[in-house]
Amino acid sequence: MTTITTRQGDLVNAAQRGTGGDVLVRVLRRHGIDTAFGVISIHNLPLVEALARDLQFVEMRHEAACVNAADAYARATGKVGVAITSTGTGAGNAAGSMVEALTAGSRVLHLTGQIESEWIGSNQGVIHEVPHQLEMLRAVSKHAASIDTAETVEATLEAAFAQILTAPQGPVSVEWPTDLQYLARPEAQLPCASGAVSEPPLPGGAELDAAAELIAGARRPLLWIGGGAAGAGTELTELLRRTGAGVLTSNSGRAIVPEDHPQVVGNFASTTHGAELLAEADLLLSVGTHFRSNETRTYHLTLPAAHVGINIDRRALTRPYPASHGLVGDARAILAALLERVDESATASQWTEQVAGIRRTVRQNLFEQIGGYAEICRELRDQLPREAVIARDVTIPSSQWGNRLLELYTRESNIFPLGGGIGQGLAMGIGAAVGRPEVPTVVFAGDGGLAVHLGELASLSGTGARCIVVVFNDAGYGVLRNMQQANGLDRSGVDLFTPDFEALAASMRLPYWRTGAPGTFGPALTAALSSGGPALIEVQVETLAPAPQPFTPPVHIPQPPKDNPATTDGGRG
Numbered sequence: 001m002t003t004i005t006t007r008q009g010d011l012v013n014a015a016q017r018g019t020g021g022d023v024l025v026r027v028l029r030r031h032g033i034d035t036a037f038g039v040i041s042i043h044n045l046p047l048v049e050a051l052a053r054d055l056q057f058v059e060m061r062h063e064a065a066c067v068n069a070a071d072a073y074a075r076a077t078g079k080v081g082v083a084i085t086s087t088g089t090g091a092g093n094a095a096g097s098m099v100e101a102l103t104a105g106s107r108v109l110h111l112t113g114q115i116e117s118e119w120i121g122s123n124q125g126v127i128h129e130v131p132h133q134l135e136m137l138r139a140v141s142k143h144a145a146s147i148d149t150a151e152t153v154e155a156t157l158e159a160a161f162a163q164i165l166t167a168p169q170g171p172v173s174v175e176w177p178t179d180l181q182y183l184a185r186p187e188a189q190l191p192c193a194s195g196a197v198s199e200p201p202l203p204g205g206a207e208l209d210a211a212a213e214l215i216a217g218a219r220r221p222l223l224w225i226g227g228g229a230a231g232a233g234t235e236l237t238e239l240l241r242r243t244g245a246g247v248l249t250s251n252s253g254r255a256i257v258p259e260d261h262p263q264v265v266g267n268f269a270s271t272t273h274g275a276e277l278l279a280e281a282d283l284l285l286s287v288g289t290h291f292r293s294n295e296t297r298t299y300h301l302t303l304p305a306a307h308v309g310i311n312i313d314r315r316a317l318t319r320p321y322p323a324s325h326g327l328v329g330d331a332r333a334i335l336a337a338l339l340e341r342v343d344e345s346a347t348a349s350q351w352t353e354q355v356a357g358i359r360r361t362v363r364q365n366l367f368e369q370i371g372g373y374a375e376i377c378r379e380l381r382d383q384l385p386r387e388a389v390i391a392r393d394v395t396i397p398s399s400q401w402g403n404r405l406l407e408l409y410t411r412e413s414n415i416f417p418l419g420g421g422i423g424q425g426l427a428m429g430i431g432a433a434v435g436r437p438e439v440p441t442v443v444f445a446g447d448g449g450l451a452v453h454l455g456e457l458a459s460l461s462g463t464g465a466r467c468i469v470v471v472f473n474d475a476g477y478g479v480l481r482n483m484q485q486a487n488g489l490d491r492s493g494v495d496l497f498t499p500d501f502e503a504l505a506a507s508m509r510l511p512y513w514r515t516g517a518p519g520t521f522g523p524a525l526t527a528a529l530s531s532g533g534p535a536l537i538e539v540q541v542e543t544l545a546p547a548p549q550p551f552t553p554p555v556h557i558p559q560p561p562k563d564n565p566a567t568t569d570g571g572r573g
Contacts, residue, residue, distance in 0.1 A: 020153050020176065020184035021050025024111070027157045028055065031080060035434060037069040038084030043113025043128060046181040047084055058434055058463060060427065061455035063090045067097035067110060068424045069431030071171075072415045074107040076389055076432035080164055081106070087113035087175070088128035091137065096421060098140035101171040103419040104252070105227070107164050108171035109157075112137070114146070117177040134175055142170030147177065150184040155192035165197045167330060168228075168312045200312060200329045202337060211308045211325050212341035218283035220351045221245040222304070224269065227252030227418070228288020228311060228331055230411050235335035236287070237261070242344045246281075246355030248274060250289050252418055255408035263355055267404045268362040270297050270554060277358055278303055286310065288331045291321050294420075298556045310334050363405060370401050372518065372544030376470075377406050379522040380442065383529060387439045389432040391415040393425025395446030396479050397472050400551040402444050412436075423452025426469060430456065433465035440466045440529055447473040447498050454499070460534045461508045467535075468528045469510075471501060474541040482550045487557055505536040516540035 024047055028036070035056040040048045051057040060066045063085040070081030085094045091112040101108045114133065119126045130136070137144035143163040147156050153176075160172045202208075215221065223245050229236065233256045240247065240263050247257060248269040257264055268274045275297075278284070284304045288311060293299060299320045309316070309323025310331050317326035327334050367374045376397075380390075386409045392398035394417055408414050415432050417424045429443035450471050460467055476496040484491050505512035511531050513524035516539050528535040 018186050019046040019050065020150070020181040021046040021048070022186045023153045023184050023189060024157065025050050025054045026186060027154060027161070028082065031161055033079055033082060035073065036082035036084055037066045037073070037431060037434075039063055039066055039086065039090065041086035041090060041113065043087045043090070043115075043178050044084055044111070044176075044181065047111065047176070051084070056434075057084075058430070058459070060430075060459045062427075062453055063093035064097040064424075065427035065430075065453050065456045065459065067094045067101060067108060067171075068427035069434070070108050070110075071097065071101045071104065071106045072391060072428035072431035073435040074431075075104070075415055076412050077435040078412065079107070079435070080161065081108045081431065083108060083110045085110065085112045086128070087115060087133065087178075088130045090128075091130065091133055091173075091175070095136060095140045097424065097427075098137075098171055098173065100417055100419045100421055100424060102140060102142060105168055105170050107169055109160055109164060110137075110141070110171060110173040112173060112175050113181070114175040114177040116179040117148070118179075120177065137173035137175060141173040142168075144173040144175070146175045147180055147184075150180050151188055151190045153180070153184040154189040158192055162197055167200050200333075202329055202333055203327045207325075207327060208334070208337050208341060211327055212338050214283060214306060214308055214325060215239075215243060215285060215338065215342050218243070218245075218306070220280055220282045222278065222281040222284050223247045224249070224284060224286040224289055224291075225253035225256055226250040226287065226289025228313075229253055229256050230288070232287070232332040232335050233257055233411070235332060235339060238339060239335060239342070242339075242342055244349070244352040245285070246277060246352070246358075248277075250292060250295050251403050251416065252414075253287075253289060254403075254411070254414050256411045258409040259407040260409065262359065263352065265355060265359045265362065267295070270295055270301060271362050271365075273358045273362050273365075275301060277355070280354075282306060283308065286321075286323065287335070288312070290316050293556075294554050296320075297554060366401055366405050369549045370405070371546040371548035372516075373397055373401055373548050375518060376521045376539065377401055379525055381407055383522070383525050384442065385439055386410070387413060387436075389413050389415055389429070389436055389439060389441040390444070391425055391429035391432055391441060392444040393417065393428075393446065393449040394420055394422045395425075395444060395449055395472055396474070396548075396551050397446075398425075398444045399479065399553060400548070422446075422449045426450060426453055426456045426460070429467050429469065430460050430463060430465065433467035434463060437466065440468060443467060443469045445469060445471050446478070447471055447475065447501075448477045448496055451496070451499070454504070457504070457508045457510065457536075461510055464533050466533060468525070468537060469535070470537045470539060472539045472541055473498060473501065478541070479551060479553060482552045483555065483557075485550070486552045501536065501538045508536075511535040513537045514540065516543035518545050 066083040070083035074081035247264040283306045317323045433441035477494040515521040
């Protein structure tokens with residue numbers, strides 16, 4: 001028999017005796033991961049082959065959707081989400097979704113191909129070559145690395161996991177040259193210890209004592225909970241019991257304490273009543289939040305002067321609302337230490353009653369504003385189990401009431417694009433549904449946002465996951481229409497050609513219901529849930545009754561200064 005000595009022969013023999021894909025599977029299993037999302041290409045064949053053989057490989061249609069799905073999988077399960085993409089354009093396609101994962105601090109391992117190692121940096125036109133791919137990946141990741149040799153694959157992957165899991169957590173990208181995917185042999189890996197995950201230190205006893213004294217002395221305390229408080233629900237709930245405090249949350253901090261808790265006002269800080277509550281509070285304890293612009297009236301919201309801040313990021317305690325007493329470290333550990341120092345306080349019962357009253361008022365006010373959407377909101381909450389995942393794209397129903405009024409009870413059920421990018425909700429819903437097959441997932445999408453990744457409906461259909469897509473059809477970008485009208489701008493770029501969603505669903509073999517008129521959504525949701533698999537419900541917004549009040553997002557649009565007649569000269573200076 002003739003021995004193949006060509007480079008291609010080396011790659012073929014490598015595939016027969018084990019590849020980098022087998023190394024990858026070994027590392028993923030070590031970390032309790034059994035699922036990956038990806039788009040197959042010539043630059044990741046050995047990886048996909050091993051994943052599809054030994055684990056669950058979910059085929060997506062676009063690289064951005066791969067990362068979105070892995071991101072939501074991580075948020076919904078608490079595991080690390082894995083996304084597999086191609087090199088060059090494929091890696092570039094994934095960049096926007098990596099920005100979302102980076103913004104959310106999500107645990108994502110993004111593995112992207114790279115051209116063969118001997119050609120990297122040659123700039124001589126190798127197919128799919130990107131001269132500065134690693135630099136691009138570093139810009140959109142917490143950390144990015146390149147696999148340099150076939151023997152260091154396992155060590156590089158373990159180092160990536162350590163980066164992902166070390167606070168503050170975040171996504172990591174690893175580029176993997178195609179030849180080294182074939183040539184990396186499991187038995188030839190250099191010894192490596194599992195990546196060390198460093199724990200942040202606890203603040204000193206004097207700092208904790210001072211914070212506890214402030215909390216114990218407050219009579220009208222408020223908490224502001226952000227996404228950095230994830231995992232600290234038990235400690236926060238006990239602190240509420242001892243202090244009688246009210247709770248405001250960011251969108252990301254929702255349901256860390258269940259939203260049916262009577263002291264949870266929720267994501268309503270920027271409302272008139274939320275601002276009034278902040279004005280009356282004598283202490284604010286913020287936990288794991290960055291006070292985002294859209295949740296603080298673009299930083300015009302006034303917070304109490306007495307402000308105890310807890311955050312893993314020291315910089316977050318100095319901007320935009322500096323904490324008068326900052327505690328740097330892990331939120332759960334710090335809260336546990338504070339509970340050792342804070343007994344039940346003498347908070348006035350009327351304060352807790354006032355908090356509960358405002359909780360009722362802000363919800364009732366919003367129900368009255370959203371018209372026919374209120375029926376949909378109530379049906380969703382009445383029919384879905386408490387643990388069901390609600391994945392929301394950027395669309396009016398999400399921004400107006402889904403991010404506030406639709407109660408959530410576990411943090412893992414709260415999936416949405418924290419960075420505000422449109423079109424990511426469907427893939428996020430797929431990732432969450434794959435990760436949580438024991439409960440249904442519902443996706444909110446607008447017709448404009450769904451069109452960004454229509455191909456992922458095919459991915460959804462292929463998974464068979466219990467994911468119901470609710471598309472709110474207003475034939476365009478409704479929120480931008482409202483902004484144009486509210487600010488006296490020309491109506492342009494917002495009226496879109498809209499697919500026939502019934503025909504589209506049929507082509508994807510998805511059960512379909514058309515709703516919108518009063519009394520139509522509830523039966524459709526019941527039928528969709530009973531189907532046990534993916535489904536599409538269209539809500540024709542124009543048929544909602546009563547009509548919802550127009551929603552305009554809290555985006556600051558600067559106004560030009562008024563002309564001063566004493567200094568103007570026909571506009572020419």
